Amino acid sequence: MATARKLHNGGKEEENDELILEEAVLSLVITNSVEVQDGSGCSLGIAVYDTNFSWINHSCSPNACYRFSISPPNAVPFGEDSTSKLRIVPSVSGEEGDVCRCLEHTTGNRGYQYGPKIIVRSIKRISKGEEVCISYTDLLQPKAMRQSELWSKYQFTCSCFRCSATPSTYIDRALEEISSINLGLSSSSFDVKLYRDETTRRLSDYVDEIISEFLSVGDPQSCCDKLESVLNLGLTSEQLESKDVKSQLNFRLHPFHHLVLNAYTTLAFAYQIRSSDLSALATEIDEYQLKAFDLSRTSAAYSLLLAGATHHLFRSESSLIASAANFWTNAGESLLTLARSSLWNSPIKRGSPISEVSTIAKHKYSKCLLMDILDAKLILSQAHIAKFKNISRDFLDCLNNMMSNIWRFLVHGCRYLETIADPIDFRWLGLEQDFRAQVKQDDEDSIIAEDSIIRNHAELCLDERRINIYEVGIHCLLYGGFLAHICYGRNSPLTTHVLNILYPV
Numbered sequence: 136m137a138t139a140r141k142l143h144n145g146g147k148e149e150e151n152d153e154l155i156l157e158e159a160v161l162s163l164v165i166t167n168s169v170e171v172q173d174g175s176g177c178s179l180g181i182a183v184y185d186t187n188f189s190w191i192n193h194s195c196s197p198n199a200c201y202r203f204s205i206s207p208p209n210a211v212p213f214g215e216d217s218t219s220k221l222r223i224v225p226s227v228s229g230e231e232g233d234v235c236r237c238l239e240h241t242t243g244n245r246g247y248q249y250g251p252k253i254i255v256r257s258i259k260r261i262s263k264g265e266e267v268c269i270s271y272t273d274l275l276q277p278k279a280m281r282q283s284e285l286w287s288k289y290q291f292t293c294s295c296f297r298c299s300a301t302p303s304t305y306i307d308r309a310l311e312e313i314s315s316i317n318l319g320l321s322s323s324s325f326d327v328k329l330y331r332d333e334t335t336r337r338l339s340d341y342v343d344e345i346i347s348e349f350l351s352v353g354d355p356q357s358c359c360d361k362l363e364s365v366l367n368l369g370l371t372s373e374q375l376e377s378k379d380v381k382s383q384l385n386f387r388l389h390p391f392h393h394l395v396l397n398a399y400t401t402l403a404f405a406y407q408i409r410s411s412d413l414s415a416l417a418t419e420i421d422e423y424q425l426k427a428f429d430l431s432r433t434s435a436a437y438s439l440l441l442a443g444a445t446h447h448l449f450r451s452e453s454s455l456i457a458s459a460a461n462f463w464t465n466a467g468e469s470l471l472t473l474a475r476s477s478l479w480n481s482p483i484k485r486g487s488p489i490s491e492v493s494t495i496a497k498h499k500y501s502k503c504l505l506m507d508i509l510d511a512k513l514i515l516s517q518a519h520i521a522k523f524k525n526i527s528r529d530f531l532d533c534l535n536n537m538m539s540n541i542w543r544f545l546v547h548g549c550r551y552l553e554t555i556a557d558p559i560d561f562r563w564l565g566l567e568q569d570f571r572a573q574v575k576q577d578d579e580d581s582i583i584a585e586d587s588i589i590r591n592h593a594e595l596c597l598d599e600r601r602i603n604i605y606e607v608g609i610h611c612l613l614y615g616g617f618l619a620h621i622c623y624g625r626n627s628p629l630t631t632h633v634l635n636i637l638y639p640v
């Protein structure tokens with residue numbers, strides 16, 4: 136402000152001018168600032184970095200991402216010479232087929248001794264002369280939401296590849312996909328598209344409301360009930376405030392819809408909280424302990440589904456790498472928590488906790504290329520030269536092999552999750568024109584089938600299944616760490632976090 140005032144009329148401006156000036160300076164800050172987050176993703180505030188960073192434009196299919204590096208208290212002070220310049224970390228050369236190379240650019244906030252540095256890294260091949268772009272918004276939002284946010288915050292209309300594609304890209308269609316089930320209503324009687332848009336808007340408001348209520352009031356059970364009701368049924372006519380014939384047209388959300396992805400994130404978190412609360416409250420009562428175990432199972436299933444759905448989208452839009460890294464890591468942690476629970480087998484015959492990662496070394500991975508060939512540390516330390524496609528393919532192969540044994544177990548008893556045939560391989564969605572039309576029937580069939588196969592907790596909790604869950608958890612963590620290494624770098628908080636879980640000592 137002071138500098139701007141000096142520049143403007145030598146500081147002699149009128150009161151009115153001053154207000155305009157202040158507004159202009161604030162607009163400059165808003166346009167050029169970035170939200171600074173600590174290693175766990177918590178917001179520390181906003182900062183304006185120098186032009187090396189603030190000149191970088193936005194794309195919804197960016198070729199770079201950024202993270203912050205918080206200096207330890209005894210860090211060497213940033214000097215004008217070393218930090219204000221672009222620093223290029225040499226990329227590893229000579230390997231064909233790499234998904235990306237490491238280009239690292241660090242810049243400190245000039246004039247301050249300490250402060251979070253910002254690190255920009257490439258996430259795609261960048262040709263000489265090609266513009267480096269980052270994302271200013273959440274890439275898992277559909278086009279209209281991204282555009283509206285970019286306009287209100289930065290006053291520009293994005294014309295990147297994703298925004299200008301006609302027809303829309305696969306990911307943008309998937310993020311907005313809803314199915315309608317017309318219950319005997321003639322669609323010619325009113326404008327279905329208009330009604331569909333209105334319903335989506337109301338659904339979006341309702342889901343946002345549920346999530347905000349949970350974050351402020353903190354009632355995880357009510358949040359789970361309401362979100363699952365939306366996932367199962369869409370909106371009821373009361374929620375739509377519609378008493379007329381239109382309420383017969385029922386819209387439901389697709390498993391890749393952006394609201395559903397938000398719901399999965401919240402549900403995984405809310406179920407985990409419910410599980411921890413219950414086991415802390417009633418350590419001695421087996422019935423409650425079993426309930427806590429079931430809640431932990433459902434939380435792990437939602438984490439896995441979120442990672443699988445995001446991965447599906449990541450395969451068509453590689454700039455989603457950071458989201459995929461985070462979600463696979465969360466899924467891995469959630470599955471390990473479940474596998475390590477002391478409540479396996481029966482309440483009387485409790486399973487011994489799996490706490491040593493060395494267990495994976497003892498177990499023979501007969502068909503697991505990923506684990507057979509590469510040690511975790513090796514994968515993580517060679518993320519840039521390892522063949523990305525091969526590792527991804529091996530990872531998915533391993534998961535597919537193990538999934539059939541654990542998915543039905545993870546989702547048992549959760550009506551919505553039971554409608555998801557597979558959380559990683561979504562080809563089953565294409566088999567049904569409208570997967571939701573099948574839900575009711577499938578639901579009944581699966582309940583009958585499950586009831587006849589799985590009779591009680593002891594039967595559900597086979598040791599083999601537990602080991603599979605453990606293995607899938609380790610795979611998810613490894614792969615999450617691998618992706619984190621690519622997009623955030625070797626010393627990033629997420630990569631370090633994964634290594635600390637895998638190698639606690």
Ligand SMILES: C[S@@+](CC[C@H](N)C(=O)[O-])C[C@H]1O[C@@H](n2cnc3c(N)ncnc32)[C@H](O)[C@@H]1O
Binds near residue numbers: 189190191289294295
């Ligand atoms: C942090 S600055 C980026 C650098 C800016 N282009 C410059 O030359 O100083 C953010 C502003 O850049 C512009 N901008 C960024 N990405 C853009 C894009 N994809 N299309 C159009 N304008 C963009 C918008 O005006 C936005 O408010």
